[in-house]
Amino acid sequence: MVRILAGILLERKFSESTHNNDIFKVAAKLCVLSLSCIFNKGVYCFMHRPIFLNLWQIRLPWPALASITHRIAGAFMALFIPLIIALLFYSLESEDSFNHLMSTLQKGLLLRVFVTLYISALIYHTYAGIRHLLMDIGFFGTNEQACLSAKVVFVLSILKTIFFIGWFWGVI
Amino acid sequence: MSALSKWLLQRLSGVYFIFYFIQIFIVMILHVHHIDYHFWLSFMRSTFMQLTTSIALFLLSIHAWLGMRMIATDYIKCTATRMIFLASYWLLLALSFVAGIALLWR
Numbered sequence: 445m446v447r448i449l450a451g452i453l454l455e456r457k458f459s460e461s462t463h464n465n466d467i468f469k470v471a472a473k474l475c476v477l478s479l480s481c482i483f484n485k486g487v488y489c490f491m492h493r494p495i496f497l498n499l500w501q502i503r504l505p506w507p508a509l510a511s512i513t514h515r516i517a518g519a520f521m522a523l524f525i526p527l528i529i530a531l532l533f534y535s536l537e538s539e540d541s542f543n544h545l546m547s548t549l550q551k552g553l554l555l556r557v558f559v560t561l562y563i564s565a566l567i568y569h570t571y572a573g574i575r576h577l578l579m580d581i582g583f584f585g586t587n588e589q590a591c592l593s594a595k596v597v598f599v600l601s602i603l604k605t606i607f608f609i610g611w612f613w614g615v616i
Numbered sequence: 617m618s619a620l621s622k623w624l625l626q627r628l629s630g631v632y633f634i635f636y637f638i639q640i641f642i643v644m645i646l647h648v649h650h651i652d653y654h655f656w657l658s659f660m661r662s663t664f665m666q667l668t669t670s671i672a673l674f675l676l677s678i679h680a681w682l683g684m685r686m687i688a689t690d691y692i693k694c695t696a697t698r699m700i701f702l703a704s705y706w707l708l709l710a711l712s713f714v715a716g717i718a719l720l721w722r
Contacts, residue, residue, distance in 0.1 A: 519687055522680040526712040533719045536660060542653040570637065573630050580627065 510594035514572040517565040524562065531559075556613075563608060568601040626682045629675035636672050666720050673716045677709050 504512070534545045548555055575597050578584060584593045647655060659665060684705055692698040 515683075515687060518680075518683050522684050525676070525680060526708055526715075529712045529716045529719075532716065536657060536719060539653045542656065566637075570634065574634065577627060577630065 505591065506594035506598075507590040510572055510575065510597055514569060514576070517569040517572075520565050521562060521569065524558075527558075528562070560609060560612060563612075564605045567604050567608065568597075571597045571601045571604075622682055626679055629679040632675055633672065633679070636668060639668070660720070669720055670717060673713055673720075677713045681706065681709055 531545065534541045536542075549559065550556075575584070575593050578593075579590075584590050643659065644651070647659075660669070685702060688698050688702055688705075692701060
């Protein structure tokens with residue numbers, strides 16, 4: 445009996461945590477649950493199994509979001525290193541190729557968007573990397589500090605990216 | 617190479633990149649109104665910039681390799697796929713490192 449009650453409580457907690465506030469849905473779930481309590485002996489195990497694990501509806505905590513976006517930005521930049529070396533080559537080869545590269549940056553949208561994305565990723569990766577370094581030294585140990593520092597990293601990098609885009613799309 | 621030295625190398629190269637970017641950022645801010653080919657060439661071919669950029673390219677290869685290896689071991693489960701991916705990425709990195717050094721020191 446205690447197990448069944450614990451199972452019902454857990455189920456309520458689960459449905460609350462997924463923002464499922466529809467009272468009829470909860471009632472239907474409880475009915476199904478009590479039926480399964482009667483006919484099934486393994487209710488407790490059944491309760492602990494993740495029934496509905498939709499990755500798009502689980503909200504990642506801020507530190508996890510900072511970590512995974514740091515990874516994504518790093519992988520993006522690492523995969524396009526040869527292209528950046530090629531751009532450096534074109535800019536240093538001769539005056540003609542430098543001017544050609546500049547006019548392509550002005551007119552070609554693809555290259556411009558690529559450079560914007562690359563430098564935005566660089567800005568974000570740098571800020572998140574500084575946060576990771578500080579965490580390695582020993583700062584931001586508690587959960588609240590980790591969440592706050594992740595938010596600060598997001599805000600700072602978004603602000604700097606906005607400044608960069610304003611400069612890059614305005615001047616060049 | 618032990619796991620600790622890999623870990624340390626990735627952090628130290630990250631710290632180097634921070635200072636390298638600050639240096640480039642300051643120079644670019646100071647000269648933002650007259651950047652043309654000759655300024656860019658003399659800037660990139662100055663001995664200081666050649667040395668620091670060579671170190672940065674070397675550390676970038678290590679940083680990118682360690683990071684990509686970590687990502688691949690986390691997300692690519694099939695061993696053959698991971699090996700092929702990592703080998704081709706290693707080749708790509710080595711080629712771009714050689715090309716970068718060659719175009720810096722010409």
